[in-house]
Structures are given as C-alpha cells and as structure tokens.
Amino acid sequence: MITKRIIPCLDVRNGRVVKGVNFQGLQDVDSPVALGKYYSDSGADELVFYDITASYEDRALFTDILTEVARTIFIPLTVGGGINTVDDFDRVLKCGADKVSVNSGAIRDPSLVREAALKYGDQCVVLSADIKRVDGFFCVFARGGRENTGMEAIDWIKRCVANGAGEVVVNSIDTDGVKGGFDLEMLQAVCDAVKVPVIASGGAGSQADFVELFRKVPAVDAGLAASVFHFGQIAIPELKRCLRDNNINVRL
Amino acid sequence: MIAVVDYGVGNLFSLCSSLRAIGAEAVVTNEKSVLRSADKIILPGVGAFGDAAEKLREQGIDSLLTEQAAQGREILGICLGMQLLFESSEEYGFHRGLGLLKGRVVAMEGRLPPELKIPHIGWNALRFRRDHRLLRYIHDGDCVYFVHSFYAEDCSDSLVAAAEYGREITAIVGSGNVMGCQFHPEKSGGVGLNILRAFCEETA
Numbered sequence: 001m002i003t004k005r006i007i008p009c010l011d012v013r014n015g016r017v018v019k020g021v022n023f024q025g026l027q028d029v030d031s032p033v034a035l036g037k038y039y040s041d042s043g044a045d046e047l048v049f050y051d052i053t054a055s056y057e058d059r060a061l062f063t064d065i066l067t068e069v070a071r072t073i074f075i076p077l078t079v080g081g082g083i084n085t086v087d088d089f090d091r092v093l094k095c096g097a098d099k100v101s102v103n104s105g106a107i108r109d110p111s112l113v114r115e116a117a118l119k120y121g122d123q124c125v126v127l128s129a130d131i132k133r134v135d136g137f138f139c140v141f142a143r144g145g146r147e148n149t150g151m152e153a154i155d156w157i158k159r160c161v162a163n164g165a166g167e168v169v170v171n172s173i174d175t176d177g178v179k180g181g182f183d184l185e186m187l188q189a190v191c192d193a194v195k196v197p198v199i200a201s202g203g204a205g206s207q208a209d210f211v212e213l214f215r216k217v218p219a220v221d222a223g224l225a226a227s228v229f230h231f232g233q234i235a236i237p238e239l240k241r242c243l244r245d246n247n248i249n250v251r252l
Numbered sequence: 253m254i255a256v257v258d259y260g261v262g263n264l265f266s267l268c269s270s271l272r273a274i275g276a277e278a279v280v281t282n283e284k285s286v287l288r289s290a291d292k293i294i295l296p297g298v299g300a301f302g303d304a305a306e307k308l309r310e311q312g313i314d315s316l317l318t319e320q321a322a323q324g325r326e327i328l329g330i331c332l333g334m335q336l337l338f339e340s341s342e343e344y345g346f347h348r349g350l351g352l353l354k355g356r357v358v359a360m361e362g363r364l365p366p367e368l369k370i371p372h373i374g375w376n377a378l379r380f381r382r383d384h385r386l387l388r389y390i391h392d393g394d395c396v397y398f399v400h401s402f403y404a405e406d407c408s409d410s411l412v413a414a415a416e417y418g419r420e421i422t423a424i425v426g427s428g429n430v431m432g433c434q435f436h437p438e439k440s441g442g443v444g445l446n447i448l449r450a451f452c453e454e455t456a
Contacts, residue, residue: 001376001416001417002373002374002376002398003376003395040441045374070265070266070269071269074269074438074440074442074445075397075440076397076439093263094263094265095265096263096266098263121299123373123399166373167373196369197369197374221373221374251375
C-alpha cells in the first residue's frame with residue numbers, strides 16, 4: 001500500500017531558507033540547494049519550495065535557485081508562493097517543479113485552479129489553504145495568513161477540488177509555529193469532505209506529533225513541516241523509523 | 253546515446269537531470285534520424301492517452317517506434333509513455349496504442365475499493381513478479397513514486413513488478429527489448445536512478 005509521506009518545506013526569501021513562527025520573526029537557515037539535497041538524501045518523500053518574496057527581482061533569483069534545486073533532487077518537488085496566473089504555473093514548471101501550489105492566487109481568481117488543472121492536469125495543482133478558527137468557524141486567510149477572507153474553509157476546499165485541485169495542504173494558523181501537534185480536528189474535517197490527498201501542515205514539534213497525526217487521522221496522506229527539520233529537532237530517518245515502529249507504513 | 257522522445261507531452265526537465273546524474277548521454281529530440289541512430293529510446297509522457305497517441309501519429313513517431321522495436325532497439329516507456337506501449341486505452345473513449353506489448357489500459361475508477369483515493373499518488377512498494385534486468389540494482393519492496401488514474405491490465409506476458417493498491421497495479425513491464433515503468437523513476441530517488449541505470453547500461 002501507499003506510504004505516508006514526510007515533506008519538509010523550504011520557505012525561501014532572497015534566495016535563502018527562512019522559517020517564521022506564526023509567520024513572523026523570520027530567521028535565516030541555509031542555502032535552499034544544500035538543504036534540499038540534504039533532505040532528499042535523508043529520506044524526505046517530497047520537497048515543498050515556497051517563495052515568500054513578492055517582488056519581481058526576487059522572483060528571477062527564485063527561479064534560478066529553483067532550477068538548481070530541481071537539478072539536484074530526484075523526488076517530487078512542489079513550488080508555491082506568488083502563483084497568480086497560468087503563466088506563473090508555466091514559469092515554475094519549466095524550472096523543474098512537478099506540482100504547483102496556489103493559495104491567495106486562487107482566492108483572488110477562483111478560475112485559476114480550473115484553468116491550470118485543464119492545462120497541466122489535476123495532479124499538478126495543489127491547493128494550499130491557511131485556516132484559522134474565527135468565532136467557532138474554520139476561516140480561510142489570504143496573504144500569508146494576514147487577511148481573513150470571510151470564506152468558510154471546508155466549502156472553499158470542496159469548491160477547489162471540484163475545479164481540479166489534485167491535493168490539499170491544510171495549514172492551521174492556530175497550531176502553526178506552536179509545536180504542540182497538528183490540528184487534528186481541522187484535518188479530520190477536511191478529510192471527511194474531499195477524496196484527494198490531504199497534507200497536514202502547522203504544529204509539528206516532535207516525532208510523537210507525526211505518530212499521533214497518522215494514527216488519529218488515518219485519512220491524512222502526508223505531514224509537512226519546516227522548522228523542526230531545519231533546526232534538527234527531528235531527523236527524518238529517525239522519524240521514519242519511529243513511524244514504522246508504530247506500524248505506520250513509510251518509505252525507508 | 254539515449255534518445256528521449258520529445259513529442260510535446262509533459263516536462264522532460266527531471267528525466268534529463270536524472271539521466272545526467274547517472275552519466276548517461278541523452279538527447280531530447282523528435283527528429284527521426286536522431287531517434288534511429290540512438291542506442292536506446294525513452295518514451296516519456298504525462299497527460300491524456302488520446303492526445304498523446306494522436307501527437308505520436310501526427311509526427312509519424314508511432315511508426316518509427318514500431319519499426320525500431322522490430323529491429324530490436326531497446327525502448328523504455330515511462331508513465332503515460334508505458335501505457336502507450338499497450339494495445340489500447342479506455343481513457344475518455346477508446347484509443348489505440350502502439351501495440352508493442354499485449355494488454356490494455358483501464359481506469360482505476362470502479363475497479364478499486366471505494367475508500368481508496370484516485371489518482372494513486374505517492375510512494376508504493378514494488379513487488380517483483382519475475383526476474384528482469386531493470387531490477388538489477390533494486391530490491392523487492394523498494395518504493396517508487398506513482399501518479400496515475402489508469403493502469404495496464406491483461407498484461408501477464410510482460411509483467412515484471414507490481415504495486416499493491418486495493419488490487420495489483422502493473423508497475424514494471426518488459427517483453428524482450430520493450431520495457432516500461434508506470435511510476436516516475438526520475439522522481440523515485442536512488443531506486444529510480446538505479447532503474448534508469450539498469451536500462452541505460454550496455455547490454456551484454
């Protein structure tokens with residue numbers, strides 16, 4: 001059977017890897033190329049490369065570095081950040097990305113998911129949703145978690161999947177950066193609503209958090225994290241052995 | 253020299269990087285003279301079967317592949333490229349394939365237990381069904397990366413390895429000089445590179 005995936009995320013700014021806590025207080029970590037290779041060699045099942053810079057000049061730098069990362073690693077590579085048009089899809093796919101993740105771009109232009117899925121296939125389009133509880137409802141946030149769109153998250157995700165999103169990354173703003181575990185309640189709600197693969201993001205602090213994720217929400221396909229991998233709090237080979245010892249099917 | 257067939261379907265960036273990484277000399281081309289002079293041919297592909305088959309026909313690459321296969325040239329189909337080697341596909345209607353391998357391509361929809369997600373996306377273990385040179389540097393149980401909603405069946409003649417996903421899913425096929433992988437070796441880490449290495453190396 002298919003294995004559960006472990007996905008390190010590289011947040012890239014000015015060509016360097018950064019990671020914020022609750023999206024603030026960014027800190028420089030390492031070169032994206034070196035870190036990507038390191039993760040690939042240590043058993044990461046996939047890599048997410050996230051461009052958190054917005055300016056045009058930075059974008060050119062980003063595509064150079066993306067191409068270099070794509071040349072160096074031989075596992076699936078997803079790219080996100082600043083994807084607003086089908087041309088943006090084209091640009092990063094030509095640099096060697098396998099999948100493209102859309103977030104605010106899809107909120108601004110709801111036809112983006114459908115257009116991209118028609119052109120590149122559903123498997124290429126990943127919907128990434130930043131979700132936070134507001135008055136007891138799951139709300140979709142835009143612009144890196146800064147702006148409440150007022151949209152109910154489960155409806156939004158269902159709509160995007162119907163339009164052709166082939167995977168969904170659920171990033172809980174409530175648990176992101178806190179390292180107290182994934183947002184199991186939110187993840188279960190999304191898994192109940194859609195049949196495409198669901199990737200859990202936000203909250204990983206220990207190996208036990210990943211064990212709990214896959215045990216309690218078995219429909220989740222993958223766990224994504226950034227800082228716990230960057231700062232060496234969790235080593236991917238050890239994490240995978242720990243998951244296997246807990247009877248969770250992983251690639252070793 | 254390994255020729256990678258460029259017929260306007262899918263992204264060849266990773267495949268070319270992988271071939272470079274194993275030291276194979278690869279040329280991306282749709283020129284028949286180059287394809288004819290190659291030591292081996294790789295037929296990649298992502299997307300819909302009908303479109304891809306049509307593109308091969310438009311460019312006359314279908315008959316070239318049939319001719320080269322008959323002359324004993326080694327051909328490796330990857331993902332949709334593997335599916336195209338079979339006789340037919342039922343993806344959005346009925347489409348004829350190259351017919352270099354016996355079997356047909358069918359939808360997972362309706363043939364898998366309902367709780368399983370379609371497409372079959374992710375890393376799954378290879379289960380060897382018989383010995384084959386593509387398996388030379390890998391082991392039974394090694395994982396490779398799949399992304400597909402259709403699979404080949406009625407192909408027991410050429411089945412080399414399968415993956416388990418609610419049912420047996422054809423993963424590697426080989427019959428004489430014609431071979432194929434349903435998964436993406438160029439996205440399957442060291443295991444994938446070792447499969448490409450086994451294909452690309454000189455055959456004794």
